[in-house]
Amino acid sequence: MKIVADKHIPYLKGALENFAEMSYITGSEINADNVKDADALIIRTRTKVNANLLSGSKVKLVVTATIGYDHIDRDYLDKASIKWLNCPGCNAGSVATFIASIIAYRMHLEDFDPIGKTFAIIGCGNVGQQVKSVVEALGMKVLINDPPR
Structure with a gap:
């Protein structure tokens, strides 16, 4: 399993390396090229998740380490059968x-x-x-x- 994650999410580094191949990238630099082979994304609000980012990728799960999800095109993800999660109450x-x-x-x-x-x-x-x-x-x-x- 390959996960692309925003490198600025606190405490994430070291948490998943035993389970997945991790690629840490600045959120604003996550793009279609560096997610095309990913199975999952772990992002924050700086990464806009939509068809432009995910079309043609293997991504099946998007997790935002935020309460809000207005940076995620939920309709597109639902139509593409991509599961998404946010983190209500995290702050x-x-x-x-x-x-x-x-x-x-x-x-x-x-x-x-x-x-x-x-x-x-x-x-x-x-x-x-x-x-x-x-x-x-x-x-x-x-x-x-x-x-x-």
């Missing part, structure tokens, strides 16, 4: 940690007491749920609004 822990650090910073420098204060969250998906847990643990009331829901 949720980082966002929750960032919010906790902002609150801690305010507590330290501004004599801010979070207990009983109200914190509003727009979106109650993976990120919103982790942020909710953090601010509730700090004693804050939480208001959640998720317009699509």
Whole structure:
């Protein structure tokens, strides 16, 4: 199995070499020539995945190491029977940690007491749920609004 991967995806190097022949390329430089013999792609948003990239290739799986997938032509992949996956929630822990650090910073420098204060969250998906847990643990009331829901 041959996998072409964006060389800037953290912690990927060394993870799959026992299972596949890996080729690491800068995401913006991944092109039809260097994916034509690949079985799978592991990308980020810099790589636009569409017929121009994959037509005539052996690729059967595209994985984006991102939450979003607007850089992937899902209709083309579905018609070409190419499976694709994204990584919803992959940054949720980082966002929750960032919010906790902002609150801690305010507590330290501004004599801010979070207990009983109200914190509003727009979106109650993976990120919103982790942020909710953090601010509730700090004693804050939480208001959640998720317009699509």
